[in-house]
Amino acid sequence: MPHRAFFWFILPSALAMLLFIALPIVSVILQSVHIEHPKVMSEVETCGPFNCTTEMRVDAEATAELRQAQPLGKYIGLETYLNRNHLAFEVVKTQWQEREGFFSFIRGLYNLPFYKALAFTLTYTFVVTPLVIVLGFSIAVAVNAIPRIMRGSVIFVSLLPMIVTPLIGSLVLFWMVDANGVIGSAIQHIFNDPNLSLKASPFLTWIMLLVYGVWHSAPFAFVVFYAGLQTVPQDTLESAMIDGASRWERIRYVVLPHLAPLVTFVALIQLMDNFRVFEPVVGFNASASATSLSWIIYNDLFGQQQLFGSAAATSMLTILGVCILLMPVLVRTWRQYKVVH
Amino acid sequence: MENTAQPRQSPLLRLFLGAFVIIWIVLAAFPFLWTLWGSFKVEADFFSKVDWSFALSGERTIEQTGSAFTGAGYYGAWVQEEFWRAAINTMIVTFFVVIISLTLGTLGGYALSRSTFRYTFWILIAALVFRAMPHITLVSGYLLPFFELNVWGILPTTIVVLVAINQPFTLWMLHSFFLNIPKDLDESAMVDGCTRFQAFRHVIIPVMWPGVITTGLFSFLLAYNDFAITTMLLSQDNQTMVPKIGSFLGTTQVQGNVMFAVAAVVSATAPLFILVLFFQRQIVSGLTAGAVKG
Numbered sequence: 001m002p003h004r005a006f007f008w009f010i011l012p013s014a015l016a017m018l019l020f021i022a023l024p025i026v027s028v029i030l031q032s033v034h035i036e037h038p039k040v041m042s043e044v045e046t047c048g049p050f051n052c053t054t055e056m057r058v059d060a061e062a063t064a065e066l067r068q069a070q071p072l073g074k075y076i077g078l079e080t081y082l083n084r085n086h087l088a089f090e091v092v093k094t095q096w097q098e099r100e101g102f103f104s105f106i107r108g109l110y111n112l113p114f115y116k117a118l119a120f121t122l123t124y125t126f127v128v129t130p131l132v133i134v135l136g137f138s139i140a141v142a143v144n145a146i147p148r149i150m151r152g153s154v155i156f157v158s159l160l161p162m163i164v165t166p167l168i169g170s171l172v173l174f175w176m177v178d179a180n181g182v183i184g185s186a187i188q189h190i191f192n193d194p195n196l197s198l199k200a201s202p203f204l205t206w207i208m209l210l211v212y213g214v215w216h217s218a219p220f221a222f223v224v225f226y227a228g229l230q231t232v233p234q235d236t237l238e239s240a241m242i243d244g245a246s247r248w249e250r251i252r253y254v255v256l257p258h259l260a261p262l263v264t265f266v267a268l269i270q271l272m273d274n275f276r277v278f279e280p281v282v283g284f285n286a287s288a289s290a291t292s293l294s295w296i297i298y299n300d301l302f303g304q305q306q307l308f309g310s311a312a313a314t315s316m317l318t319i320l321g322v323c324i325l326l327m328p329v330l331v332r333t334w335r336q337y338k339v340v341h
Numbered sequence: 342m343e344n345t346a347q348p349r350q351s352p353l354l355r356l357f358l359g360a361f362v363i364i365w366i367v368l369a370a371f372p373f374l375w376t377l378w379g380s381f382k383v384e385a386d387f388f389s390k391v392d393w394s395f396a397l398s399g400e401r402t403i404e405q406t407g408s409a410f411t412g413a414g415y416y417g418a419w420v421q422e423e424f425w426r427a428a429i430n431t432m433i434v435t436f437f438v439v440i441i442s443l444t445l446g447t448l449g450g451y452a453l454s455r456s457t458f459r460y461t462f463w464i465l466i467a468a469l470v471f472r473a474m475p476h477i478t479l480v481s482g483y484l485l486p487f488f489e490l491n492v493w494g495i496l497p498t499t500i501v502v503l504v505a506i507n508q509p510f511t512l513w514m515l516h517s518f519f520l521n522i523p524k525d526l527d528e529s530a531m532v533d534g535c536t537r538f539q540a541f542r543h544v545i546i547p548v549m550w551p552g553v554i555t556t557g558l559f560s561f562l563l564a565y566n567d568f569a570i571t572t573m574l575l576s577q578d579n580q581t582m583v584p585k586i587g588s589f590l591g592t593t594q595v596q597g598n599v600m601f602a603v604a605a606v607v608s609a610t611a612p613l614f615i616l617v618l619f620f621q622r623q624i625v626s627g628l629t630a631g632a633v634k635g
Contacts, residue, residue, distance in 0.1 A: 001456040005537045010464070013449030013508050020505030021471045024482030031485060071489055139365050142358040152621070154362060157370045159617050159624065164373075165566040165583055168606050171590075172372045175379075175603065180388035182375060182396060215368065220628060227629040276475035279568050282587065294477045294569070301481055301573060308485055315478035322473045330466065337462055 025319065031312035032080055034073040039063050073309060080313040086114050087317070114314065117291040118321075120206070124292065125274040125325075128213035132270055133263060135214060136221020143222070144229050155223070162219035170283025173212055202289030209290055212280050217273070221266045228262045229255070271325055293318045373610065380607045381410040384600050414604030418589075424605050426578075427585035430496060431565065434581055437500045438564035439557050442507045446560075447553060449508070450515025451541060455524065465516065468509035476506060477569040484573065494576030502574060503564050510563070511556055517630055518552030519545075555627040558620055565613070582609045 001009075040062040045054045081087055091112060099105040109115045143154055161169060176183045179197045188196050198204045232255055240250050278294035281287055287295060293314065300311035378397070379387040385401035395401060399409040406413070418424045453461050483502065487493040522545065530540040565583075572584035580588065586609065589602040617624065 001452060001537070003458070006452045006456045006458070006461075009452030009537075009541075010449045013445040013512060014464070016445060016501075016505040017468070017471060017508050020483075020502055021474070021479060021509075024479045024486075027482035027486055028478065031481070071485060138361065142361040142365070145355065145358045146362055154366060155625065156617060156621055157366050159621065160373060160614070161369050163562065163613050163617055163624070164610055165568070165613070167568045167583055167587060168610055171586070171602070171606055172376045175387070175599075176372060176375060178388055180390050182393045185389075185393045219369070223625050223628045227625065272473040275473075276477070278475070278477060282568070282590075285590075294475050297475075297477045297481055298569065298573070301477075301484060306484070308481065311481040315481045318475055318478050322475070323470070326470060326473055330470075333466065 028312045028315045028319075030072060031308050032316050033075060033077055033309075035076045035080060035309045036073045036307070037063065037066050037070070040066060076309075080309045081317070084112065085310060086313050088112050088114065113291070113296060114317070117293050117296045120209075120290045121275060121277060121292045121294075121321075123206070124210065124213060124277050125271060127210055128217065128274050129267060129270040131210075131214045132217040132221050133266055135218045136266070137225050137259075139218065139222040140225035140229055143226060155226070158219045158222055160219075161215050162217065166216065166279035167283050169216055170212055170280040173208075173215070174284045177208060199285070205284070205286045205289040209277075209280050209284060209286060212284070213274065213277065216280075217270060220269070224262050224266055225259060228259045232258050268329055272322070275322060275325060293321070373614075376603060377607055380414055380600070380603045381412065382600075383411060383413065384598075387600065387603065414600035415608070417598060417601040418605040418608065422589065422601055422605075424582070424585060424608065427580050427582045428608075430575075430579060431581040431583075433496055434500055434503065434571075435561055435564045438503045438507065439560045441500070441504045442511050442560040443553055443557050445504070445508060446511030446515050446556065447549065449512050451519050451545060453512065453516045454519035454522075455527070465513065468512050472509040472513070475569075476567070477573070479506070480570060480573045487574070493574065494579060496575070496579055499571060499574045499579075499581075502570055503567060506570065507560050507563050511560060514556045514559065514627065514630060515552060518549070518556070521552075522548060551623075554620075555623045555630070558616070558623055559627055561616070562613075 040059045041056045042059040042062065043054050044057045045052055047053075082089055084091060092109065095105055095108040099108075110119060139158065143151055143158075146154070164172075175181050177187075177198045178184050179188070179199070184198060187198070188194055198208050236254050237250060240254055245253065276294050277292045278298065281290060281292055281295045282298075287299070291299075297311045297314050297318070300307040300314065375396075382396060382399050382402045383405050385405075386395045386399050389395040389401070402411055403409055405411075453464065479502075484493070487498060492498045526548070527537075527540040527544050530544045531537065535543065568583045568587060571581050572587055575581065575584060577588075582605070586602060586605050589605060
């Protein structure tokens, strides 16, 4: 296709992506090096019948004027990145110097909002992704073994946890694990502890979110692997059988190598999706014990006081994280591309 | 494909695999059935302090309303809290997002599948990176400009943003669908004197529908399921269903109207349920489309 025709075909789509994905990133960079204007204070003299007092008042007019003139705020360079709510290198340095052992250092790090969110986000990403692959594969193998006539309805039911809105899915589970909900009271009964609440303990909250993550994403891995199982080369399986390969050996040497590219695909998609974990934190009302990077951006932007600078700095750090996460894939794709061309 | 080479499995293994499937089905379906059933009860039953089985039998519901089932939650959500407004907004947003996404996506995806120049590779890689971007990071870039331009809070803005965010995925998916349509088809039309666009219009469009329908389903799901964008970019009056449910949590939990939220959640799940019922095959083929190509 000549350049000209290509240009006109791709233009609308490229324009949409440039204006609403690339440009906002520029806007985020700009915002992250600025800070909101402080309220302009002015001295006001109020005279009563006996004496005059001067006091500081917020000059609403001047504040509005200043915000109008410079909507981005005041330029402060990388200060936002380095303050206590973000990378906090200063604090980390002192904590490292005054550490009383590795674990107390980690605990101190965990008290900083950014590192707390990072800890949960990374844990969620790297625990949920492998579990999803394993569970998805197991379901695919099991479904592949049941009678053909039942498979359609099994796939239908399996799709539900994935297709349902993440916020809704997490709410549905959240209500069930409520201390007065069905699972919550069942757990209380099992452990014989009427005060046990999944919501109160940070550890159990993490587990709950991880379980939700696996429940939500396993169907995706299942469907991909199930489709892969349908295309396993039958000749190879047959010849392996004639050569006397056991069931396990056939899975190990024929089926798994056939599915390997699918595992890469599922892992890639899952890493991207799990890294942005957000809705479950809102749905499970878990922000007290588990926050994610997406959630702290949301928290900065939501509510009365909108902290654009702070949110933008966290956004930049998150985007950086995504790039690091994708780096192996990008390098590999580039190498393959260079070989082909 | 029939697995002819499948050897006879031992009955024990069969039993084990069957049990595993049953456990999974229960895990996948039970939460939805439970919530559907519970949405017709009162709060004292669904969140029973006394006995969990009240949620099944509806003891308190009978006491309070005289019948084992009550539509009070639905009445509260749809009429009192005006959930119908959110439902209409969701319909508007999803309809336009799907239509616009597909229009832009088919043009772009077709071009990407037919061009052999190096930049197509870079466009696809850029799209992959954009696809990985957490949506909320972009929102922090939108808010200030949108306030300045005075376009915050209205439906068209949200539609445009959702379309843009949807583009990377749509491009990838349609690109791989178009690769499956033989090049000879449109090239022979061009040999016969069609322009590139005429070839697209008369030869490609008639055969592209399976791919477009599948991609459309996923565009719909993205627009319907989004929370990060819609909750941040829509004003209170223009909220769609998902952010509306989100704001229910803040207000109703305090007023003891959790059942409104439960009813709203069930109402918002119903369309998805119907969607899977009718389009299961397309959804499955869409999920695997990207995978098979690697």
